[in-house]
Amino acid sequence: MSGHDVAIVGGGSAGLLLGCLLAQRALDVVVLERRAAPAGGSRAIGIHPPGLRALDRAGVGGRVRDESIAIREGLALAPGIDLGTVRFDRSPIRALPQHRTEAMLRERLAALAPDALRLGAEVVGASEAGGAVALAVAEGAAVEARCVVAADGVHGPMRGMLGIGSTAVPGEAHHAMADGPDATGRADAAMLHLHPEGIVESFPLPGGARRWVARLEGPGAGMDAQALRATIAARLGAAPPLADDAPVSAFVARQRLADRFACGRVALMGDAAHEVSPIGGQGMSLGWLDALALEAAIAEVLATGRTAPLAAYARARRASARRAMRRASWNMAMGAPASEARFAARIAVVRALAAPPARRLLAASFTMRGL
Known part of the structure; x- marks a missing residue:
């Protein structure tokens, strides 16, 4: 079993950004992505000003500005x-296909921590004991970490493994x-x-x-x-x-909110925590704001051994997700x-x-x- 400071389950936009932020702190981070190759296709394009600031923190904001187009x-x-x-x-909104932003984040993570991203690593079980979380990986060695982040998307299995429900x-x-x-x-x-x-x-x-x-x-x-x-x-x-x-x-x-954003030493972020209507295009940037808040919370947990910072993260980010959902619901109603x-x-x-x-x-x- 390999041990790490932090294991992130899910290598999408939110998980990659958090991986970069934690690697910049010189923490031992691993990102476990079940897909064997990066996702492509037509997905999110909107990068809102707070999201761009998060990308700046991760060291890719300049590249995003160069390649994106400004919606003024x-x-x-x-x-x-x-x-x-x-x-x-x-504060213009930037437009850039999600696969390009994720490619930049993967390159940045590889520069910071060359072996951090593991493709084809499907997590099939999670258990917490003795101040650490053990993750069972299909067709691979188990992974242990002092903190774990579920960033495996709307349909990812981590919520179910943790016994966390969600409300539509x-x-x-x-x-x-x-x-x-x-x-x-x-x-x-x-x-x-x-x-x-x-x-x-x-x-x-x-x-x-x-x-x-x-x-x-x-x-x-x-x-x-x-x-x-x-x-x-x-x-x-x-x-x-x-x-x-x-x-x-x-x-x-459609919209769905996880009943909890944290459970012991495991935190939820991005689409695993909140499915926000893409009308308005704020879901991806909302996940990056989760990453900024979670970076600080995880650093405090690792420094003190206390899990209270994850509980505080969960309360604050769940409240933000609810506000985003109310705005998205209004947008959906106006377009019906x-x-x-x-x-x-x-x-x-x-x-x-x-x-x-x-x-x-x-x-x-x-x-x-x-x-």
Whole structure:
């Protein structure tokens, strides 16, 4: 059995960032990732200002700035109406595909601790005794650590191993998305097109690309680019330039909160602790804020032997996740299909929020202040 200061179960964006932070403290950290190869595909793109500060702490913020694109304003639109603009000049949101950010974090971790990341290491059991946690690894030697972090995602097994339940927030929403060339002429703007049949959102990407996301009435599994293009065209009056063979990703926006974020010497973080609706794009950055808080808590646990810092971490970050979920629930509700009367009321609300002084509060919400 190999012994470490900290074992992180899950090598996604949150686990990698925490691994870098702990390695910078010269702690013996191991990151156990069940996948044999890094994940690709179309996933999160939004890096909010607090998340970028976390990446700065890990030593990759400069690279992210160089490769990402800055979103400096959000435009709210409805059929034939310009509802308002919210600007993020002082604290822009950065857009960069998640696989690129994770690649930078893997490279940084390898530079700090060359053997820290173990791919193909599936954790199948966990037990705590004698001031340490033992992890059973399928087809590999067991791992022991003084602290363990569950960063294995929404569907990871660590919560179940620890006997920690989770509570679902009522409501879910179906969406489909695809990337294509940006023909909007607004390479620094996110666009939110409200429509009675459901919202259409678009976000700039590096390299002159744009991501299109449409709210659907039902599951979007099996939808191709032509069908998504037609759906968007029916609401916007013009089709986005999506190629016929552009990959389409269907997803369900829903929310779930772990009943506890810590259990003895084990802490939960990122999607393992909180599934936050991707509408608003704050889930990835929220996991990085968990990592910042957990870095300090773990350092104190290792220095004192007391687990109270993990309990304090759990209380504070669970409260932050609840605030993020309330914001995401509001975003989901504003993008839902609506009757004519309800849609008219929604337009009035958005117009009011996009005007001073409420506009400042809206910008603060979108840029994750207070989380």
